[in-house]
Amino acid sequence: MSGPFSAQARTYLAFDYGLKRVGVATGNSLMRQAQALRTIAAEGDARFVQIGKLIDEWRPDALVIGVPFHPDGAEHDNTLRARKFGRQLSGRFHLPVHEVDERYSTTEAISDGARDLDAASAAILLQQYFNDHPPADAPDNHMQEA
16 A cells, blocks of 8 residues: 555554653554553562563554653753653663653643553653654645645
């Protein structure tokens, strides 16, 4: 099949990083809908073992992580921790890692009534990534002036 919409769907895993727990979500570039998966309640190497199992299962093309900021956009300690987590993911799994501003994702998950806040927050982050990165082959991106 050829044409502007024949591009291969890319699969993503998204992570809402926390010191004790990491929420995980998935989605792909074709459907562009994020889906909460689960929360990993582990630290250190045990956390990366569980992430590795999810990567083996879902075979993502790229990863998305939430990076927290203060409301005014300033960085803080958790900003640095989340970015370190992103570098660790990239180094261990050899996949591109995209950052998304995660301000208010947990607040949004709470207001949505999520049962698993961390996984729901990861889904919100991935949906934000999809919304901020329209598909390259979308009809609006090929409009030509008359």
